[in-house]
């Protein structure tokens with residue numbers, strides 16, 4: 107595959123280099139071979155994961171939201187090829203940063219500089235750039251707040267259905283990307299920990315990750331206030347036992363919740 111790509115690679119003559127004549131590979135011609143960059147962006151890389159780059163990143167956002175109205179856990183990749191460093195300055199090369207996602211989130215084999223998929227993806231990403239240089243991102247993995255009381259279920263639901271929905275589906279019913287998580291009575295502190303610090307504990311790029319294949323939500327992708335509302339929604343939707351008996355969340359709100367009574371996943375609101 108790579109051999110074929112090289113053989114049919116076209117070169118363009120340029121005059122903007124030190125040597126008298128320069129040859130520049132016409133990367134667009136590579137895209138004629140194998141999957142084009144946008145296909146690489148939107149398809150799975152391994153049979154061991156259902157995630158695609160587009161599960162977690164988009165190419166353009168307004169105030170952190172994609173054109174479909176949803177927010178992804180990862181930042182937009184617009185102008186990402188123009189950043190000088192990646193992952194809080196750990197990597198100078200974009201490929202090294204991308205390979206963290208490829209291996210740690212997508213369960214696939216790391217790309218080399220010569221991989222057609224990578225060349226096509228890089229070319230496609232770079233083509234869309236709107237600036238010459240872009241500032242590096244600050245990626246903040248933070249611990250969840252200790253106090254998770256005061257959450258608002260209906261706010262949590264609205265937030266959920268514009269963010270978590272991408273993988274967990276409407277109202278957390280589950281999709282092929284992620285399991286159902288509402289109505290099963292997960293404890294709030296567990297939910298909060300998963301949202302903030304989900305990911306491989308031995309990650310080469312991020313400190314503080316605890317467990318799971320779900321990506322963490324960093325400080326600037328989700329606020330602590332939102333986190334409290336999500337934890338509330340995910341822990342009690344479907345009902346929980348309250349001090350005064352069984353009830354739906356909206357009857358009592360999260361403040362009246364006796365958290366220990368929601369920890370048994372078999373407890374549900376009797377329909």
Ligand code: HEC
Pocket residue numbers: 147157158159160161162163179180181182183186189191192193194200203204207208211212242243245319320321322324
């Ligand atoms: C399961 C979620 C997930 C998938 C799939 C994923 N990423 Fe990421 N990626 C993240 C998270 C979370 C971060 C850290 C926060 C951020 O930078 O947006 C990140 C960071 C990055 C960064 C570093 C940004 C920087 O400037 O430091 C790049 C580049 C990147 N991803 C590209 C990709 C590409 C390309 C793919 C597909 C091959 C991909 N990612 C797949 C979740 C994912």
Ligand code: HEC
Pocket residue numbers: 161162178179266269270271272273274283284285287292296297300301304317318319320321323328336340
């Ligand atoms: C990129 C896809 C993706 C997104 C977006 C995502 N999740 Fe997840 N989540 C997963 C996957 C996959 C799992 C199951 C594997 C694991 O536990 O890591 C999971 C597991 C969880 C769990 C643990 C469930 C259990 O039974 O142990 C919780 C809680 C959770 N997600 C909450 C959320 C919330 C809240 C959001 C939105 C803020 C969210 N997730 C966004 C993919 C995602």
